[in-house]
Amino acid sequence: MKLEQFPLIIPNIDAIKQEFETLLQAFEAAPTAADQKNVIYDIAKLVDEVTNQLTLISVRYTQDTRVEAYEKAQEASDEITPLFQELYNRYQKALIASKFRSELEKMLGSFLFKKIELSLQAFDPKIIGELQQENKLTSQYAKALASAQIPFKGGVYNLSQMGKFLDEADRYTRKKASQAIAGWFGEHEEELAKIYDDLVHLRHQMARKLGFDNFIPLGYARMGRTDYSPLDVKSYRDQVYKAVVPLSKKLVRRQAERIGIKKPLFYDLSLNFATGNPTPKGDKDYLVGVAAEMYAEMSPDIGAFFKLMVERHMLDLESRPGKQGGGYMTYFPKYKIPFVFSNFNGTSGDIDVLTHEIGHAFQGYSSRHIKLPEYRDPTMEEAEIHSxxxxxxxxxWMERFFDEDKDKYLYAHLVSAINFLPYGVTVDEFQHFVYENPDSGHAARCAKWREIEKKYTPYKKYAGFPLYEKGARWMRQSHIFEAPFYYIDYTLAQVVAFQFLTLMEEDRATAWKRYVKLCKLGGSYPFTELLKRVKMKNPFKKGTISRTVKKLEPIIARFDDAKM
Ligand SMILES: [Zn+2]
Structure with missing residues (x-):
């Protein structure tokens, strides 16, 4: 079946409820562990069926928000989802309380039970009010940012549209665009600070109600972290400070020389080359054709997978009227095939869709044999490794996409990934401070942000921007408001991806074999255990970061960036 042939079904929640109740009764009444295991698989099938229906509704709706039937289906889905979650929650409780638990753990692995226990720790009906309030506040933040109307150069732009002026070769344009953005944040500082302060107090209150000292352990539980603690993360940040910050400083100095600016300010750091950023050569059909060639040459398994994605119309890449913005990858558990959504815009971001998102999709496809959805889906830091x-x-294969811009693309890709690590840990350290000191207030939060920022990214200079100088620039990082403690996951995955890059240099066949194995394992193990199984180094272990970064240096040295 092709995507457009998938039947759109609005889940019948009453029928699902009945079926779920019957299965739960069968679970409780099962006379042996083996019988209970069979019910677990039946429940997994039901969960997959419902997830499949809900996923298709959201896919159709994002493909064309103007169709009334899709909008209605999406509204129904929004109502059904929490009801279904409630049923699933009851199953989780029954599962961990099973009288056959130790036998089930032997058959199914103990990670499933640990995972469920953690998610149950993070939720209790007594915090439903706070959770609803939290949703309201994060939507308020998103709405405030989305509604920004910034007059610039005779036009009016929202914040993401302003982005294109930030890497313009003309310095005056970059400065003026940055001033316009800072001006908007200045006008909304009080409003955003209040939203955040409310969020912090709300989260603290939830944590206290659930029996935690503060929000930090609850935040970790919400992220599903079973195998590392805030202390591990702290020593990881220290490793980044020692091993990555010096290299990052060097790379930024080289960049300043390349673009010919002696004393770069923060708005110069987004310009990689005086001659402009690399752009892909060709339209969507050309790029998809190149991607098909690339994957066929990379390996038969991924070649066949990409072909299947194209044949079954599982790539929706171009912008068109009515289509929602942004991009994502999702997975249809019943049809065992992923779907990739994006809005191509002629920048190198289009190639990232064809590599990064296809990495996510290939993992989804490779894990399709895993029967339990809890083991199929990787945790956040695991998922970003594949992509x-x-x-x-x-x-x-980048020459085929970028032609003469190939080296520019590769160099900028690697350098921005390295420079991302110090920024990523800045966001993380800040959040630990915030939730450890929930009453610190806006001024103290800003002062702390600036202090941490100076430590990890000393090259960010804000002369002439008093709002940023005092430390309010964290307000533009949506994860800080919307997904507490998530940000560090990107950096952890990046460190593992660097290991894949350096292993490819030494032995590409082994790197690919380990990668495919990782994709097949899905989310069957916690992060550090998963790494062990594919023989990759644990980023928390002392020395991993410096050894990984050292191996990147010869790769950087291959590029003659002064000539780019
Ligand atoms: Zn991703």
Whole structure:
């Protein structure tokens, strides 16, 4: 079946409820562990069926928001989802309380039970009010940012549209665009600070109600972290400080020389080359054709997978009227095939869709044999390994996408990934401070942000921008408001992706074998255990970061960036 032939079904929640109740009764009444295991698989099938229906509704709706039937289906889905979650929650409780638990753990692995226990720790009906309030506040933040109307150069732009002026070769344009953005944040500082302060107090209150000292352990539980603690993360940040910050400083100095600016300010750091950024050569059909060639040459398994995605119309890449913005990858558990959504815009971001998102999709497809959805879906830091590593596996084919801009693309890709690590840990350290000191207030939060920022990214200079100088620039990082403690996951995955890159240099066949194995394992193990199984180094272990970064240096040295 092709995507457009998938039947759109609005889940019948009453029928689902009945079926679920019957299965739950069968679970409780099962006379042996083996019988209970069979019911677990039946429940997994039902969960997959419903997820499949809900996923298709959201896919159709994002493909064309103007169709009334899709809008209605989406509204129904929004109502059904929490009801279904409630049923699933009851199953989780029954599962961990099973009288056959130790036998089930032997058959199914103990990670499933740990995972469920953690998610149950993070939720209790007594915090439903706070959770609803939290949703309201994060939507308020998103709405405030989305509604920005910034007059610039005779036009009016929202914040993401302003982005294109930030890497313009003309310095005056970059400065003026940055001033316009800072001006908007200045006008909305009080409003955003209040939203955040409310969020912090709300989260603290939830944590206290659930029996935690503060929000930090609850935040970790919400992220599903079973195998590392805030202390591990702290020593990881220290490793980044020692091993990555010096290299990052060097790379920024080289960049300043390349673009011919002696004392760069923060708005100069987004311009990589005085001659402009690399752009892909060709339209969507050309790029998809190149991607098909690339994957066929990379390996027969991924070649066949990409072909299947194209044949079954599982790539919706071009912008068109009515289509929602942004991009994502999702998975249809019943049809065992992923779907990739994006809005091509002629920048190198289009190639990232064809590498990064296809990495996510290939993992989804490779894990399709896993029967339990809890084991199929990787945790956040695991999921980004598949996508970020695929960006590197695709390197040898970049000339076909970028032509003479190939080296520019590769160099900028690697350098921005390295420079991302110090920024990523800045966001993380800040959040630990915030939730450890929930009453600190806006001024103290800003002062702390600036202090941490100076430590990890000393090259960010804000002369002439008093709002940023005092430390309010964190307000533009949506994860800080919307997804507490998530940000560090990107950096952890990046460190593993770097290991794949350096292993490819030494032995590409082994790197690919380990990558495919990782994709097949899905989310069957916690992060550090998963790494062990594919023989990749644990980023938390002392020395991993410096060894990984050292191996990147010869790769950087291959590029003659002064000539780019
Ligand atoms: Zn991703």
């Amino acid at each position: 970020m590593s695929m960006e590197f596996f695709a390197w040898p």
